[in-house]
Amino acid sequence: MKRRAFLSMPAAAVLAGCSARHDIEGGFTGIDIARGHAWRDGALPAGAAPDAARRTRVVIAGGGVAGLAAARALRLSGVEDFVLLELEDTAGGNSRAGAVQGIACPLGAHYLPLPGDDAHEVQDLLEELGLRRRVSGRWEYDERQLCHSPQERLFFQGSWQDGLLPLQGVGAATLAQYRRFSRRVEALGREGLFTIPTLRTAVAPTLLELDAQSFEAWLGREGFSDPQLRWYLDYCCRDDYGAGLAHVSAWAGIHYFASRHGFHAPGDEDSVRDAVLTWPEGNAWLTRRLAQPLGDRLRTGHAVTRIAEQRSGVEVDAVDAASGRRLRWQAERCIVALPVFVAARVVEAPPERLRQAAAALRHAPWLVANIHLRAALADRPGAAPSWDNVIHGSRGLGYVDARHQALDPTPGPTVLSWYRPLGPSGWDGSDSRRLLLERPWTGWRDELLAELSVPHPDLAGLATRIDITRYGHAMAIPAPGLLATLGAPERVVAGRLAFAHADWSGYSIFEEAFTRGHLAGTA
Known part of the structure; x- marks a missing residue:
């Protein structure tokens, strides 16, 4: 069968006769969508009387890369009296990780390009973490953490090619x-x-x-x-x-x-291509090290429902998902490290710049699937297995291999992380976010198996489990006109509120989020 005909067939037809796919376990994991929707649908009303009040010097709302960077900046400047409130059960935002059958794998962002001199805040972090050091007047990176060769390959016209x-x-x-x-x-x-x-x-x-x-x-x-x-x-x-x-x-x-x-x-x-830093768990290697020193100042499972600037400070209301208690934090200032569309909802009397940004920004839904394989895949002719493996003409972005960074070259069980952006609209013309939420796990399973079976016909027979993480608003889309709408690119401050999120750069990468968080923490 020609590849064009293969790709045009429904997933079920492609996989018919492969009874092993029915033995694959899995489901949705990684994000508590119900918790986020409870906030969206008003089940966590803003302004309700709190069950308890707390005082602190600074509240950080949002525990993604920007919020974690802000917490680090506060600590570096000697400010230890702060609290970081995060909706999910772990901090890290799009840079979090999981494990499938005991093998670590990313739930989102999986690499960091070596930062240039303009990103000196990120360079300082890498030095602090021991990822780079100066040797004989030159910077050297820890080769164990650099992506091992071969780095990337493309399945094109029936075989694999380098690059x-x-x-x-x-x-x-x-x-x-x-x-x-x-x-x-x-x-x-x-x-x-x-x-x-x-x-x-x-x-x-x-x-x-x-x-x-x-x-x-x-x-x-x-x-x-x-x-x-x-x-x-x-x-x-x-x-x-x-x-x-x-x-x-x-x-x-x-x-x-x-x-x-x-x-x-x-x-x-x-x-x-320039070298990149990567780990089996992706950029969670970085965010876990940013979160570790925070101790009980990091409050996960806390949904921020209201941020209000007062005459003498800021009030931040949050609901503890575990207990259902409503807490009110009173602070001198607040670092709003939330996506712009969330910030516009929870900030009382939002400044005009925030309202305009929220109206202009669109966010891309994403899906990340981690596939556990009980043994190494057979391979097609051409370039050797790489860290990043892309299939020409596919809807997905290909897969990365969690064991590519392992120092033991012996083939064995591994996890492949498959990335699928849905874009502004679904592949079939329907609303992409609704497709993401309403399509059953088995539908995504069949799509990814059909796509990856083109270069790997034995994949369905080797897969034992597939865990799927869904992001309804994974990253900002830098659509035409957005740069003009966002205006001056400098830090965004309004009274006692400092805004820090990659959204303010118009797109989502680690360096943008980290730098904006760091600057908000040093304001």
């Missing part, structure tokens, strides 16, 4: 567009307008011009029509932003490359 840019069998016209796009990105990068974090760059006219149009429209105007180039750029946008090149701005599409490693066409001198 993710389609190369096998492409013609001269495709290669020419690769090279021309590389030169265009390099020229824009030389203008110094694409930095991480974004708050280190002013919103210049060039950026606003790119922000005003979709990446797809810009590519058309620039004459970049090659289908393989467009597939790769669409994949990159879905990977970083949760939506394809038709839905993100040209600023976001170019920022993906110009702010980091550039775009390297075949034959470029620097054609190797």
Whole structure:
């Protein structure tokens, strides 16, 4: 059967005759959706009389990367009297982890590119954690934590190839567009307008011009029509932003490359992608170390329902999910490290800038599935098994192998983490968030098995368990016009409230969230 015909078949037909799939255990895990919806639907009303009151100097609302960074900054500045309130049972936001059959695996973000000099707050954290040190005047990273080779491969035209840019069998016209796009990105990068974090760059006219149009429209105007180039750029946008090149701005599409490693066409001198830090549990390796020193100052399972600035301080109301008690925290100030759409709901009399940002921001739903395999997979011809393994033309983003970082090379049981962004609308045209919540676990199981069985026909027979984590609002989509709406990229402060979340950068990566949290904690 040809691959095109295989992909067009329903998942059930593809897997018919494979009785092993009925033996696969699993279900939904990782996020307490009912808890979040209880807050959304008004079951946790704001302003209700509290059962108890507490005092502290600073309240941090939200325990994702930004909130954890703010807590670290407070401690570094000598402020120990604070509390961090987090809705879920563990802190970390999109950088949390789990385990399947005893093997650690990510529930979300799974790597951190080596930060540039503009992200010096992140560099300081890595030094503090022993991930980098200065040797003979040069910085060296702990090689055990750098992604082991081979790093990435693409299943394309029936076999595996090194790297993710389609190369096998492409013609001269495709290669020419690769090279021309590389030169265009390099020229824009030389203008110094694409930095991480974004708050280190002013919103210049060039950026606003790119922000005003979709990446797809810009590519058309620039004459970049090659289908393989467009597939790769669409994949990159879905990977970083949760939506394809038709839905993100040209600023976001170019920022993906110009702010980091550039775009390297075949034959470029620097054609190797920059190194990344990664762990079997993904970026939870970092967030667990940020959370560990907090002790009982970290209050998980606490839903913030109201943040109100008073004449002499701030009141923050929260509900303890375990006991149902309503607590009111009185503090000098509050660091609001919540997604913008949540902050706009819980902050009383929200400032205009917050209201505008909440109205403009859209968030991409995501699904992360962790698949336990009782033995190593057989492989197709071509490039060797890699950490990141992508299937050309698929709806998912491929999978990463939790055992790739293991120092023992002996093949054995492992966990594959499969990533599936749903974008602004579902693949079948329905509302993507509703699809995420209403589709049964077995539907997602069958989709991922059908997709990954293209390069791995033995996968369904080796899988023993699949745990699926759903994120209704995983990350902000940098849609056209968002950069202009968010305005000046500097820290966002309103009275006694400091806002810290990657949403304020227009997209979600560790460096943006961490830097904004750190600056809010030092304000």
